[in-house]
Amino acid sequence: MTTATTPHSQELLDQGYTLIGDITTDEEAADALRGFGTLMPQYDGQLRYQVKAAPGFEDRRYSKSTNTILVHTEAPGWNPPPRYLALHCRVQARCGSGHTELADAYAFTASLGEAERLAVHGEGVDWVGHNTGGTGTAGVHRPVVERTPERRDIVRFSYNLLTAGHYDPPVDADVPAEELPLGALGRELAVRAEAFFRAHKVSVLIPENSVLVWDNHRMLHARSSYADARRHLTRYWLSES
8 A cells, every 4th residue: 555645645546556747856756756655776776767768779679769668567576576666757758659558457357257367366477587686686486466465466467578588579579389488378368468458558648747656566567669769767666665
């Protein structure tokens, strides 16, 4: 649960995300986010990660490319993954794209048939670690949907991992089913999740000087491609207080 009763914390509980305006500096962003949880180090051990296009990633579905990023949750190999994610928009893309897209994973799993629900709750997946530094990067073996002692579900998901065996694969990756973490079942589940996501997603073009916060244990997210390489966001992870 969130640590404060405010309109933003209520939105986060009700719909899984909230948008906070009038945030101009790193310090203001950090202060606003402490109402939801505790800032935590990311893949590189730093509290802030700059989401900005950089040379060398043109053929990958990666945060530092301008390509579409397909449906996933953040850091599924961590135990637990960050509870909340936040993106602080510093420079919005002027091309009309680069949306952050969100959809409710709880609603997706509820839409599955009985056999599929048993699979997402019972079939373990090797969610490998990612990059260096920080706690929890060794990876975990967990189902797509994990029930915690508090009887709250943690959803771990990566379209890329389930269909290409890698979190940031080349855009044209083609991997045989027998080499995938959950085989053909995982590939089919990823395709189903992507179709559900496209039908039910909310697309947010984050305004400059605003912060989008969402529940990473509940919400699937993705990003549309964009052309304006000046786009710049700062990403934060938060653990539960």
